Amino acid sequence: MTSSSAPVRQASVRAHNLALVLQTVANSADPISRASVAAATGLTRATVSALVDDLIAGSLLIEVDPAPRNGAGRPAAGLRTAAIGPAGLGLEINVDYRAACVVDLTGAVRHRLVEPGDQRPVDTVAALAALARLARRARDLAEADGLTLAGAALAVPGLVAADGVIRVAPNLGWQDVTVGDLLDGLPVTVDNEANLAALSELGTGGLPPSFVYISGEIGIGAGIVLDGTLFRGVRGWSGEIGHIAIDPDGPACRCGARGCLEQYAGQEAMLRAAGVTTVAELAEADLTRAGRALGTAIATVVNLLDVDTVVLGGIYAPLLPRLRDGIAVEIERRVLTADWSPVTLRAAALGPDAAMRGAAGAVIRAVLDDPAAWLARS
Amino acid sequence: MTSSSAPVRQASVRAHNLALVLQTVANSADPISRASVAAATGLTRATVSALVDDLIAGSLLIEVDPAPRNGAGRPAAGLRTAAIGPAGLGLEINVDYRAACVVDLTGAVRHRLVEPGDQRPVDTVAALAALARLARRARDLAEADGLTLAGAALAVPGLVAADGVIRVAPNLGWQDVTVGDLLDGLPVTVDNEANLAALSELGTGGLPPSFVYISGEIGIGAGIVLDGTLFRGVRGWSGEIGHIAIDPDGPACRCGARGCLEQYAGQEAMLRAAGVTTVAELAEADLTRAGRALGTAIATVVNLLDVDTVVLGGIYAPLLPRLRDGIAVEIERRVLTADWSPVTLRAAALGPDAAMRGAAGAVIRAVLDDPAAWLARS
DNA sequence: CTCAAATAATTCAACCAATAAACAAATCCG
DNA sequence: CGGATTTGTTTATTGGTTGAATTATTTGAG
Numbered sequence: 001m002t003s004s005s006a007p008v009r010q011a012s013v014r015a016h017n018l019a020l021v022l023q024t025v026a027n028s029a030d031p032i033s034r035a036s037v038a039a040a041t042g043l044t045r046a047t048v049s050a051l052v053d054d055l056i057a058g059s060l061l062i063e064v065d066p067a068p069r070n071g072a073g074r075p076a077a078g079l080r081t082a083a084i085g086p087a088g089l090g091l092e093i094n095v096d097y098r099a100a101c102v103v104d105l106t107g108a109v110r111h112r113l114v115e116p117g118d119q120r121p122v123d124t125v126a127a128l129a130a131l132a133r134l135a136r137r138a139r140d141l142a143e144a145d146g147l148t149l150a151g152a153a154l155a156v157p158g159l160v161a162a163d164g165v166i167r168v169a170p171n172l173g174w175q176d177v178t179v180g181d182l183l184d185g186l187p188v189t190v191d192n193e194a195n196l197a198a199l200s201e202l203g204t205g206g207l208p209p210s211f212v213y214i215s216g217e218i219g220i221g222a223g224i225v226l227d228g229t230l231f232r233g234v235r236g237w238s239g240e241i242g243h244i245a246i247d248p249d250g251p252a253c254r255c256g257a258r259g260c261l262e263q264y265a266g267q268e269a270m271l272r273a274a275g276v277t278t279v280a281e282l283a284e285a286d287l288t289r290a291g292r293a294l295g296t297a298i299a300t301v302v303n304l305l306d307v308d309t310v311v312l313g314g315i316y317a318p319l320l321p322r323l324r325d326g327i328a329v330e331i332e333r334r335v336l337t338a339d340w341s342p343v344t345l346r347a348a349a350l351g352p353d354a355a356m357r358g359a360a361g362a363v364i365r366a367v368l369d370d371p372a373a374w375l376a377r378s
Numbered sequence: 379m380t381s382s383s384a385p386v387r388q389a390s391v392r393a394h395n396l397a398l399v400l401q402t403v404a405n406s407a408d409p410i411s412r413a414s415v416a417a418a419t420g421l422t423r424a425t426v427s428a429l430v431d432d433l434i435a436g437s438l439l440i441e442v443d444p445a446p447r448n449g450a451g452r453p454a455a456g457l458r459t460a461a462i463g464p465a466g467l468g469l470e471i472n473v474d475y476r477a478a479c480v481v482d483l484t485g486a487v488r489h490r491l492v493e494p495g496d497q498r499p500v501d502t503v504a505a506l507a508a509l510a511r512l513a514r515r516a517r518d519l520a521e522a523d524g525l526t527l528a529g530a531a532l533a534v535p536g537l538v539a540a541d542g543v544i545r546v547a548p549n550l551g552w553q554d555v556t557v558g559d560l561l562d563g564l565p566v567t568v569d570n571e572a573n574l575a576a577l578s579e580l581g582t583g584g585l586p587p588s589f590v591y592i593s594g595e596i597g598i599g600a601g602i603v604l605d606g607t608l609f610r611g612v613r614g615w616s617g618e619i620g621h622i623a624i625d626p627d628g629p630a631c632r633c634g635a636r637g638c639l640e641q642y643a644g645q646e647a648m649l650r651a652a653g654v655t656t657v658a659e660l661a662e663a664d665l666t667r668a669g670r671a672l673g674t675a676i677a678t679v680v681n682l683l684d685v686d687t688v689v690l691g692g693i694y695a696p697l698l699p700r701l702r703d704g705i706a707v708e709i710e711r712r713v714l715t716a717d718w719s720p721v722t723l724r725a726a727a728l729g730p731d732a733a734m735r736g737a738a739g740a741v742i743r744a745v746l747d748d749p750a751a752w753l754a755r756s
Numbered sequence: 757c758t759c760a761a762a763t764a765a766t767t768c769a770a771c772c773a774a775t776a777a778a779c780a781a782a783t784c785c786g
Numbered sequence: 787c788g789g790a791t792t793t794g795t796t797t798a799t800t801g802g803t804t805g806a807a808t809t810a811t812t813t814g815a816g
Contacts, residue, residue: 005401007420008386008394009803010772016386017774023383035793042385047774049794073792074782159715167718210612222682231604233684234588240681240714245674247626257711296623300678303618304600306611333635336618337537340545387774388801395803413764425803427765451763452811 014051015372017043021051022060022081022371026105031064031078052079058375059085060105060367081105086367086374087142089152089183090360091135092193093119095171095218098131100138101353103360104147105367107203111141112353124177132182139183150367150374152186153359154179155193157217162236164190170254171218191362193355194239194313195230197348198223199365200358201311204349211309212301213348214241214294216316218267224305242266244297264293267315279315287319291326298327299334302343313348320347392429393750395421399429400438400459400749404483409442409456430457436753437463438483438745459483464752465520466741467530467561469513470571470734471497473549473596476509478516479731481738482525483745485581489519490731502555510560517561528745528752530564531737532557533571535595540614542568548632549596567740571733572617572691573608575726576601577743578736579689582727589687590679591726592619592672594694596645602683620644622675642671645693657693665697669704676705677712680721691726698725 006012024037032040038048055061062082066075083104092099096118102111113134119127131154139149158169166177182188198213202225213223220242224231232238242262243255250259251269263269271277274286298310312320324345331343348354367374402415410418416426433439442456461482470477474496480489491512497505509532517527536547544555560566576591580603591601598620602609610616620640621633628637629647641647649655652664676688690698702723709721726732745752 005398005419007398007803008391010388010391010774013386013388013391013773013802020383020385033793041383044775045794046776046796050773069783069792071792072784072790074780074794076793167715208612224682226609231683234586234686235684235715235719237715238682238684240684243681243712243714244678245712246623248624248670248674255712255714260712292626296626300622301682303621304602304616304679304682305609306613306616306618308612334621334623334633334638336621336633337545337613337615341613385774388772388803391773392802411764422804423765424767424805428802449763450761450813452765454764 011372015370017041017047018051018054018371018375019369021048022055023368025061025079026081026107026368031080033076033078035076037079054375055371058371058378060371060374083108084146085148086150086364087147088360088363088367089135089138089142089149089186090196090356090358090363091131091152091154091182091188092356092359093127093131093154093156093172094193094355095119095157098127098134099353099356100134101356101360102138102142102147102149103357103364105364107361107364109357109360110145110147111138113138113141120171120173124174127172128177128179128182135182139186149183149186149363151363152183152188153196153362154182154188154190155196155355155359156190157193157219157221159237159240160190160192162232162234164188166190167237189362191359192221192223192237192239194221195223195232196356196358196362197313197350197354198225198311198358199230200350200354200361201313201348202228203358203361203365206349207311207346208309210305210307211311212239212298212305212307213311213313214298214316216265216267216312216314216319220262220266222301226305226307241297241301244300246293246296261293261297265290265297279319282319282322284322287322288326291323292330294323295327295330296334298343299331302331302335306337308341309344309346311346311348313350313354317347317351320345389750393748395419395425396429396432396749396753397747399426400433401746403439403457404459404485404746409458411454411456413454415457432753433749436749436756438749438752461486462524463526464528464742464745465525466738466745467513467516467520467527467564468533468574468734468736468738468741469509469530469560469566470533470737471505471509471550472533472535472571472733473497476505476512477731477734478512479734479738480516480520480525480527481735481742483742485739485742487735487738488523488525489516491516491519498549498551502552505550506555506557506560513560517564527561527564527741529741530561530566531574531740532560532566532568533574533733533737534568535571535597535599537615537618538568538570540610542566544568545615569737569740570599570601570615570617572599573601573610574734574736574740575691575728575732576603576689576736577608578728578732578739579691579726580606581736581739581743584727585689585724586687588683588685589689590617590676590683590685591689591691592676592694594643594645594690594692594697598640598644600679604683604685619675619679622678624671624674639671639675643668643675657697660697660700662700665700666704669701670708672701673705673708674712676721677709680709680713684715686719687722687724689724689726691728691732695725695729698723 038045064078099114159167194215209228222239222241243260247259251263253260416423440460477492537545572593587606600617600619621638625637631638
């Protein structure tokens, strides 16, 4: 019941160790030798050699010139993830733009297409058709580079069920939308933008394996990463932090309840309360109030999940210096364990592209997690 | 980085499949044949036979008389988990009692020892010495039955760090307590009582693989079970639901903040507010108020984690019929997805023994999860 | 009563993947 | 130039699953 319920055969062993070797190479900043991979993984050099042969044959790895040597001994052949081979297509539909990007196995963004324009007046069929055109353009660009798309992922600002149906995307006005076949049979997974942005931040490195990413836009969403894996919840809609109750008698929220976080720290609510039109005009007092509400919500999340790092994205990233004090006050007061282990607040490293890059990254990650499946396809 | 970073060798394959077979037998209500295990797991009958031989030799499984047959063919030999073999020792220290129980591989509670008495005046050294005596009595009883303790686990009402140190147990007045060697070298793990009670409820069956268990005592704690596994958090103190903010301007809490859940739905706070001395005397209005606070907190948890089942234990279990309406009102209002997927509220199936049984169960589960380690010990 | 069909469990050769140890290759350094 | 050193490959061995054949034990039909 607890452990996975699938039998393990020899093929699974190979699949697992292929992934292990590939990821070891992918996570290494510099080209790495077979011997170093063996030392890092605990496998023998012979086994690593055999696995690397397969990975090179499947164009997941390439051999590069020997790195500059330090001591004696035969110089090592360097290994790197291949820049030609599988690639991930990241897609995004948001309130005021449509975008696509192609990321290769090295993590490099090879192509980036953005089509600005308010998506709200567009009906879902037309929007999906336009997205499909954009996706095909991106694929053509990728193929011209010698890349093969391993899959695609789409980021949307809304609740996505486990089966990929967009249950509701309030700011797009969408409800129960099924994303069809965008790319002639290439599988497209759909996910919440905050979830994918969180994955994207994880991929930048420098973050612990467990953290919460909070994205402030019109709505407020959170992506929860536990042990390096996105936590989606039972049905796929975890992280709905925007409707945490801050004050049971607070202002009415469009969700029907009162005093939700969104009414204190959501973009529209902040601007309305301050009587201004851009976030740049917000005064310190406004930001302190929003920060305290945000801090209260963060304290709740930390008390519940025991994460020690919170990454703030969306409009919160540039505002963090001015929000920080308000947030810190409530964390200090309300996080039970704040005395022993402080909570680290960080601004997101990636800008508005985070969700789209996270989507592409999710595809790449799937290849890194199961290279055997990719090899079997070639 | 995402997938586990350990190499897989053939021995790991065997270890995994041993666990798979053992768990398949353990999860089956009736004795089950080797052929059925093969069908259920996807392994071949030959492999299952070989694995079962090892498990029987290590007294983890026994063969029982053939089950009553239905059709033609050679009758199957039934397999069950052995009632003599490894056993788990569950221990608990709480405000007004000390307890131990012995659970065998079948899940049966073989012995149960409870020593009532207020533990608070007792200093930690004396308390741990008394606990050690109790543990040895339980071990002697187990050994007289032909059982061998595979380990022990201790449930405490407080924050337990990942290394097993009890950081703080407010109601015991403990701080930074290290549980030493209670049983001559037998490893003793320490965990929060709500965490272990949650595991215990999971073991009763009938619950989905992801749920949250909320234990109401003087404090309020939660055990978070995701995908059949206890979620402990980065440092081990997840689930501190008692200090979720209900009202930022509410009554002061002993934690230093204001308006914590504990001040609305904690046992002491409820009694104080109602001016009574037992929970039985609480009036409907008192319970409605507590229920609404609890419902607000539950809504937050559900919005964040997307679990669809909440189990209420401790004092909440018997009070649930009278709390339910208050809770449901807030869930209905505040859980974003309440329309599509209702939240199920349940009273805990196990009474005050839940934590102790969960502790013993955790030991048993460790054997079920890695029988190879147990076999290597014999 | 006997024999075919059916189901359970075991035996055995084949296969696959990792390992260990020996070996070949390529460099550094004295 | 030759020993030391490190990398990478080769080869025999080991451990574990598989699949097919075999044995075991029952039901049910003739």
